[in-house]
Amino acid sequence: MFRLRIVPAHGDPFEHQLEGESVVIGRSSSADLALADRFLSRRHARLFAEGDSWFAEDLGSRNGTLVNGTAIQEPTRLQPGDELRLSGSVISILTKDGKTKSTTASSDFGTHTVFRKATELIESQSTSATAGVQAPEELRRQTERLKMLNDVHRALARSIDLSELLQMILVRAFEHLEPEEGAIFLKQAEGGYNRAAARSVGGTESEYLYSETLVSEVAEKGLAALVLDVETDERFAAAESILSSGVRSLVAAPLLDAEGALGMIVLNSRVHKRQFNEEDMELLVSLASVAAMRIRNVALAEEAAERRILEEELKLARQIQVALLPSELPEVEGYEIRGGNIPSRGVSGDYYRVVDRNDGEECVFIIADVSGKGIAASLLTASLEALMAGPIEVGQPAEEICTKVCRRLFARTPPAKYATSFLAVLEPKTGKITYTNAGHNPALIVGADGEVEELGPTGLPIGLMEEGNYTEGQTKLAPGDLLVLYTDGITEAADPEDEEYGLERLSAVCVEHREKSLDDLAGEIDADLDGFAQGVPYADDRTLVMARRTKK
Secondary structure, rough: OOOOEOOOOOOOOEEOOOOOOOOEEOOOOOEEEEEOOOOOOOOEEEEEEEEEEEEEOOOOOOEEEEOOOEEOOOOOOOOOOOOEEEEEEEEEEEEEOOOOHHHOOOOOOOEEEEEHHHHEEEEEEHHHHHOOOOOOOHHHHHHHHHHHHHHHHHHHHHHOOOHHHHHHHHHHHHHOOOOOOOEEEEEEEOOOEEEEEEEEOOOOOOOOOOOOOHHHHHHHHOOEEEEHHHHHHHHHHHOOOHHHOOOOEEEEEEEEOOOOEEEEEEEOOOOOOOOHHHHHHHHHHHHHHHHHHHHHHHHHHHHHHHHHHHHHHHHHHHHHHHHHOOOOOOOOOOEEEEEEEEOEEEOOEEEEEEEOOOOOOOOEEEEEEEEOHHHHHHHHHHHHHHHHHHHHHOOOOHHHHHHHHHHHHHHHHHOOOOEEEEEEEEOOOOOOEEEEEOOOOOOOEEEOOOOOEEOOOEEEEOOOEEOOOOOOOOEEOOOEEEEEEEOHHHHOOOOOOOOOOOOHHHHHHHHHOOOOOOHHHHHHHHHHHHHHHHOOOOOEEEEEEEEOOOOO
């Protein structure tokens, strides 16, 4: 059975015996182990037993739970010597006799390897540095270490990129610890570790410094490692590349900061050249602590710069796309026309146009929704607009426009890129509409009497296949009738229960407010949509185009 040593954010340290099968830790008085830490969640984490083992799991806390400096995403097995950090509180796992294995001079694998908690080494160095009375040799050693750290701080303080920073860290490590080779491994967002920088005395960089054993002990558990002779440590028995290289002595330290482990720094030497000692390990831990802070800051600065560039690109893309959308709609005698687009991600995959052609004899309505979202969708939208512009202007019917654009889009884009579209050619004098629906949402004809007609698909989405097999449909707008075109960003908007807004609800709002101006009708649709969504973000772009034949 384990004992816990708890150092709360506020109050004196104390110990707690693990009993039962589950212990919930948090700031709530109802928690099994309540801690005085206002930044803890009420039920922050849980320790639980399975067989002879104990595990830690985060309970969805705001600030996360760290085990040996790494945030846990799933239940994690605990061992004596492990350290849990919950906000400002630290919990150490002790053995039954109240000791931690990691604080002893050597590991369970003999006297040739030493694993020590990096956090404990840093704390012990801080304590000894502030001690009132020190032996001359210890004082000299502390002075040299402080001088080295001050030197490293100054060297790393200037503005540099990440690759230059990593190389500079290795240069300082070589100056003070004199290894033959060194490497820095950084944790990747998708998992695993990447050798981000390397250096050697001879100028040749080898691959063998990476070891699953080192990753597990150093980067994952937050332990500093001192391996006096690799050949005598069974942990490295399977590391053939390390053994065959002639490397015997290793020293490694985790790159730890307040948010967890970023990776590790590893130095090596052959025994006849250099054998590292515990003082070297302590020095490397201090260097790694400084380096981790700078690496995190540089990474954050680079992320911020990339974000600014992306924001500028989005802004430019939106400006270009807005230029493609109509700045004003044609005035057609006897009709009220309105259109608008609201993107979900800065730039939109929706497109619409209203074109007056043949000297006012015809008015063409187009609405389209390309596959995908964001910048990629906006590029496809621009391509679709360019392909449609010519056939529309020369007076081709909707069916021929869709057929021609479908072939060209299919030839120019991958199979996953396509667009749904609704094209309607209105004869203003008679109200006759000839349309082609290329896999788009059904358009609505809302009659003055409240009856609703749905204009469903007459062919496949444009670009989905080389031939879309399009046909035309016909209908008519009588005085007072309303044509409503829309994209699925409206009908597929979701509420907190993940229910969709739907065509039936859109039709009902259009029928109820059919006699209002189109601006007022659009406002009623937006209001009803917002009330339905109840704050759930819109996942897709929303485009609405309407035309009403005015009463005589």
